[in-house]
Amino acid sequence: MxxxxxxxxxxxxxxxxxxxxxxxxxxxxxxxxxxxxxxxxxxxxxxxxxxxxxxxxxxxxxxxxxxxxxxxxxxxxxxxxxxxxxxxxxxxxxxxxxxxxxxxxxxxxxxxxxxxxxxxxxxxxxxxxxxxxxxxxxxxxxxxxxxxxxxxxxxxASKKRTLAHLLVSSENMRGRGHPTIAGSTKWAKLVNAIRTEKIGIMAIQETHLLPRHLQEIEQIYTDLLVINSADPDNPSGAGGVAIVMNKKHTNTHEVETRELIPGRAIMATFNWHRDDELTVLAIYAPNGARENAQIWADIKTKIRDARGQIPKPDIFLGDMNFVEDNIDRLPVALHGIDAPDSFDELKHYLALKDGWRETNPGTTDFTWRDASRTSMSRIDRIYLTDGLLKSSRNWKIQLSNLNKDDHSRISVEIVNMDMPEIGPGRWTMRELLIHDKDFMTYADAAGKLARDRLDAIERNGRSETENAQTVHRDFKQSITREAKRRMREVNCKRRTIIATMEQQCKSAKAMLRTDPTDENRKALKDAEHKRTRKHGTGPNRKRYPKRG
Structure with missing residues (x-):
């Protein structure tokens, strides 16, 4: 180790x-x-x-x-x-x-x-x-x-201020997609998702990273800390697991890492918020039944024999390559690799729980599917301790734009229960309103009205009720009221569109489970691909409507 x-x-x-x-x-x-x-x-x-x-x-x-x-x-x-x-x-x-x-x-x-x-x-x-x-x-x-x-x-301790909530995610990226990091669209999409969604900790599998790739990441993406464990036999072509830390939302001052199993299991301990420490264990398990069962026994042995020198993880996540229940597979069945006894022993020894299943006991969803949708399973999971599970929220399984026909991205948000109550903060206008035709039409009319009032003040002189300050105040208040009203309309449309697409995905999965035909498989694939797009509220579902 x-x-x-x-x-x-x-x-x-x-x-x-x-x-x-x-x-x-x-x-x-x-x-x-x-x-x-x-x-x-x-x-x-x-x-x-x-x-x-x-x-x-x-x-x-x-x-x-x-x-x-x-x-x-x-x-x-x-x-x-x-x-x-x-x-x-x-x-x-x-x-x-x-x-x-x-x-x-x-x-x-x-x-x-x-x-x-x-x-x-x-x-x-x-x-x-x-x-x-x-x-x-x-x-x-x-x-x-x-x-x-x-x-x-x-x-x-580091004096860096961190938030009292942390977004944790995991995804199998299936390689770099390019010989260099600079030319890799996969890494560009991954980093963009980490930044826009404000992901603090992300475990990635099948990284295929060499030391020169890590140097490229350090030079190009300076706001990330990548802790990688490469496959010892084929580091650039197989396996590999890494923990990506977002420096803007996590404390990377002094991170202690342990490589439990090269290319398969890596652990990181860091200061989360104030004096709270978190230990994250990222996994990329083998897809062979014997090797898969052996890796859980090896991890338990290393942690137990260390006698406290290796901490028990608070977060255990990654690609497990097996399921614990037959409900997590389509067609419904347990394969020879599923539910190994060694993993059950490790899970009880570490006192961890499958957070998504505990939160959604009667729900069926999948984190992996093949291109034809003939086989699907929930092999990517996040396990938490009982204390973190009680303070977790927003469990999600969503198909990202990295692998539309392979693995989904899983995520959860953990919060510090001792944090003080924080208000809504200062209101700001969303950037998308600048591209909204209705709002900009109103803003032009409000600006012309304010200009006419200023011209009248210049001709007739200022007063206590009519002066440049009152005109500016009235203009800002009218723009703020219209911006809030328009955003309510836009958000309502967007929520309706997203809810409709999610319902279509659920209906397609239910139909495929009861009637596994090629037509239903194609319907599910189309619904999932449609859900991954960023839909707007303008014409043809564009994000920013054209100004005419």
Missing amino acids: RVTVHRPCHARYTVHPEANNRTSSQIQDVNEYRQGDLASRTGVVRDQSATRTCNDGTEGLGGGHQTASSPTPSASEAQEWDSGSPTSPALDAQGRESPHDDHRASPANAPPLPLNTELNTPEPQTRERTPTQIGTQYRPYPSLPRTSPANTRRTQ
Whole structure:
């Protein structure tokens, strides 16, 4: 298993030229802090400061890195500093040079550090802990004392503001569609959907991404963070699963990822809202019965044997390639791959529930179909914990413009139940009204009336009731009233059109279930394709009616 933590870029730390005659205790204070620890402090020690020099040349307060020329404490000294005795320099208030309580003094016989010497902090301990270490205090910097802030403090949380609701989605995109990301219409459509629908987290399957493709995505789509797990045997032609994070709606400051099974299962843990953490597990399961049953047993074994080092997921989603009930297949039947016992054990071990089925217990819908509509199934699913399931809403299965004859896009919105009540906000006019003939005709007439009133004021003079300010106020109020009235009409038409098309899809599915003829299959296919189009309210169902 590979564990990766996505953090901001590193910085280089040097000693400020004005800081002369440093003592070893002051240098030790600098060495104890990792990058950015002193950004919120006034200085490293009393009457002294350290400067952080970043790669772009900017400066700021920060910690240091220890080099070979820096004094290294002996084993006895380190044991004395790590002890809790009253005579320990780490706890003796008389021996401290710094006004901060978490700074320590070091032996006075240590040689001073020369000026302008680059300091290096020892690298943290990244290897996995053994079972005997579970429950003991974790020290990522074993060369530093136990009381060092680098070993005791928690990572500073990001100050990025995120919303208290998060839209989670999943879709099998069936490859890139082009050798490069820049020429891929699939990725262009996918990114456009993420932006317009404000999707925060999206799991995608069959990514077929190489490292150079990930670099292209990072350069072209800078508002996305793509965490990919490629198929080890054929990374560009088969398999692959990824988690796409929208940087505008999620906190990507420090995301911890784990590749449980290469090309099949990848996990990401991130800070969702305030102090709430979410762990997402994206899946692309094999379509063979034996391999499919084995992957669920492997995932359970890895999470169980980690003994808390691998968290249990809060959201479990992706292409499972099997169904749990025969109602989720058309024709109604259970195949040999369906409902494996290993998945049932994993689901109970993780305490997860099929959210769509819990929300729609008597509804039939499908997330995969072939081109002829002879076979359909709900193999793409989202599982949530009981707490998230109670705070979820807007469960959807919709056919996207990526694969009209293959997989559908599934989505759900989770909310923070502790968030305060938020009002409707400031009203704004929709852009589509600018292209609406009826509204623009009214706006032209209102503008001419306002201009005539201004001409009359210029001829007759202004008064308390007739002046430029009152004319402007009346013009804005009339435009606002007409815009709201027209939007009610447009929305009513659009909702009616969408409801009619959805009812046609449901009726076609019901007819196909009872009478699986070629005519009914074609009717369902036409209804689903019609539903994927963006229908407007103008002539010929165009989104923006022509102005005449």
